[in-house]
Amino acid sequence: MMKTGFKIVLTADRTLMSEYQGGIFMGFSACVPRGIIPDFLYFSLFSPSIDHKAGIVRVAPLGLRKIEAALLEKGFNENEIVAAHPDHLDRVIGSETRILSISAMDPLGMGPASSTFSKLWEGECYMPYKFREILGNKVVLKHRNNINIVVGGSGAWQLTDERMRHALDIDYVVDGEGEEVVPGLFRDILNGTRREHVVEGKVVEEPPCVTKPTICGVVEITRGCGRGCEFCVPTMLRHRSMPLDKILREIEVNKKAGKGIVLHGEDVFRYKADGLIPNKNEVVKLFENAEKAAGFGNISISHLAFSTVCSAPDVAGKISEILYLGSKEYPYTGAQIGLETGSPNLISNHMKGKVKPFKPDEWQSVVESGLGICNDAHIVPTATLILGIPGETDDDIIKTIELLDDIKNLKFVPVPLLFVPLGRFNNARFCEKKDLNENHWQLIHRCAEIFIKKFDELYPDYARMAGHGAITRSAIKLLAGYGKKRARDYMISSGYTPDF
Template identity: 45%
Template sequence: MVKVVLTADRTLLSGYNGHVFLGFAACAPKLLPEWLYTKIFCPPVEEENNRLKYAHCGQRKIEAALLKHGFREQDIAIVNSEKLHHVVNKETRVLGITTHDPLGLGPASSMFSDLMNKETYTASFFRKLMSHPLIRKYNLKVIVGGSGAWQLTDERIMAKYGIDCVVVGEGEITAVDVIDKAMNGDSFPSIVQGDVVPLEQIPLIHYPTINGIIEICRGCGRGCRFCNPTMLNYRSQPLEFILQEAKVNVDAGNGVLFHAEDVLRYKTKGFIPDEKEVLRLFTEVKKLTDRISFSHFAHASVASNPGLIVKISEELNVGSKTYPFMSGQAGVESGSPQLITRYMKGKAKPFTPKEWPEMILNSHQILRENHWVPVDTMILGLPGETPEDVRKSNELVQDLSDYRSLIIPLYFVPIGFLKDNHRFFRTKDMYAEHWQLFAACIRHSIKWAYALAGENLTATRMKWWKKAAIKQVIRIIDRRLDPYLKLMDEGINPRMQNT
């Protein structure tokens, strides 16, 4: 019988129609009914014998760590959170929950929910999961981890949701220890910081992940002050381990999606990509599958080794009909060299903060020439940000207008080294210049979303009605936002104008 059930809120249990960035729709306010949102953006993962055929990468790592610790296969099940009744019974002791944004406090969610004064899908589905009657019926020990666990580190919030333990940080050692104690009836702390897992102790997955996501590096090492300190511990997985996890996914019908804070720094000791190691990663995995993509990269890595981008694109045939463009998330964050110096000078390396705006433009030129489309982030409200800083960011966005990309504005969220002395940035804190920057980012993203949606949704062989629905959603958003964006262009808070 199943003793440990691993699950997540519904927004994390989807392949997002083969396009992982559609997952960001979960950060939006609940403007569409849940049934329509899940149908278009978040269809459920396929199941076999009441288990998820493909699971969240973090869940697969915890599952592998439990098996390595001595748990049996039949003791563990990763399941759809809306179908707990198929596996949870009186023998079940622990419910492990992976979360990214349980309260809607992440940078994207906090911005959109505050602007619209509506709850996000992430927060809504997490609340729905935590109120499941079987949790109380069988008195399950509820252990929550994942990248959004920091939002729950408050005893009052934990009591409200019935959470027994929150694991912040890496879980392969610490979460397994807590689960083991819960199974044996031993006491454990309610909030615990996960131990940094040595590279040799990170277990390999046994079963496939959603969209074939595999972790090639852990940590970052650039030292941005708004990131979690554990991100400083940067290490790369050995290629043979990556190939094993890639094979697990390919054998299950997946492609492979490399996950790292900067895929281009795989096995790099400094800040200029190790071209030989990165190309070897792509060429070796390509022997298993042509369907290779990745999650994140850094503009500084692109600008410091343009030839690497050319060679990766040639290797993967990027720009072809079946692979029209490569996409990944990258941080622009600000156009102000002063803010780069204060909060993220490591993000610019090997360049200087003074060179940041020029380097960003150079990177976008290189990416455009090689059919790469960055999903850029821009932070609003960094502590001490002045109207002049915001104007510099707006100028950078205007300079990027001809480059295919999405630019996502995000509110500053106090985590990492800044969590104790700073507060969340809110709509009420916005300067007139912030509204102008926000409008510029949204206009840029909508403009390019039309073209990119057509290319990418066709390449992923999405059903015609889903493609049509997504394009229609973009058109509706564009039409409804237009009067508000015109006010923002003038530096006016559209909410104040309409009260």
């Protein structure tokens, strides 16, 4: 135990302090309500903890590392900052600690995935529970009079309301990009001069390079999106690409720690694009250099967009070739893609930018062709869909079901999400379970059916690539078998005949 503690302690809730057995998208499991399986089984099997030494973590979430890098760049002393494990705060917090900064992705469970799963399965998911655990930690409470609690990260928007901040006893919230504003905020807090409690982030042109490894080796290649969907967070508005030399520096930092690399951006193929069409030369250059730096089989990607894939159909194949996808050792990689809807009307009304340079009434064929191109390039998307967006009609839902029927034999994993009022919709209502009609349930059942069939098809290779041991594989198969039976019984009792 360090008696005096570190002056600035950076942490995140326990669900963000896991590498999910080598599968970053398994992080979706933290959005499932507690109690479906016992906590000890969940945290040892799906979300095992990252390593730490005396409470100091070896790897940390990308957002936390970026803030740490920004602090160091602005002259904070390395000895006064620590990236800490939330379960071992007693090893790093003491009488000298002045700031506890928490990176939060979903502190109240209001994000699209957690609010969907918690509403459908009626329970609280892991993220808010583990977030509150930090606030109620004994050592935090013991030193609370000296410590300022600051919350930032992609879920900070949930805490800008003053009553909520008071209820949770949080001092400051940083809403938006933090690299520019956090060093000043921390200086003011340490000097005792800070007043306003919600600090607006600022768009950062070139965020500093991380100096220590990130969870799952995530390296940011672009920030923002620029397609302007009405339900998306405002921080997505400006699209920026990071310089190649900085990306390679971050790959090096992670590689030294023995990490594989996830190239992260909202639409990875738009790296250095001037607009919505990929800049093929720059994307290829990025992947060639990244593959060389990280080594065979060590590069994967975070997000893509169907319209980008379709607007330069040869890019996916070229990237696949560079990464040796489809080889015995690296049969496929995943990527998250927003499918959202099969309705050209909803696309036209709320997300015109998502389909550009194509037209809203081409969306169904963009999805189908984009998925085909991805699969030919050995990319298996996790495709998210939105249910209950304002103005949605039965015809819109039926169009989505028809689209799913058209693409169900392709390789992808559908994830239906209930609408969350963000962006230009921030005065709208959340979609609740009681708002779902028969067509919504048909759509949810279709997604579950495809999900279950694809799991059987994709898991063996996934397990091999992620290095799942025999015990993990057997336990996951056992749980999947149980889940499949429960899903089948539920569907039959609702009058739906599942095809599995």
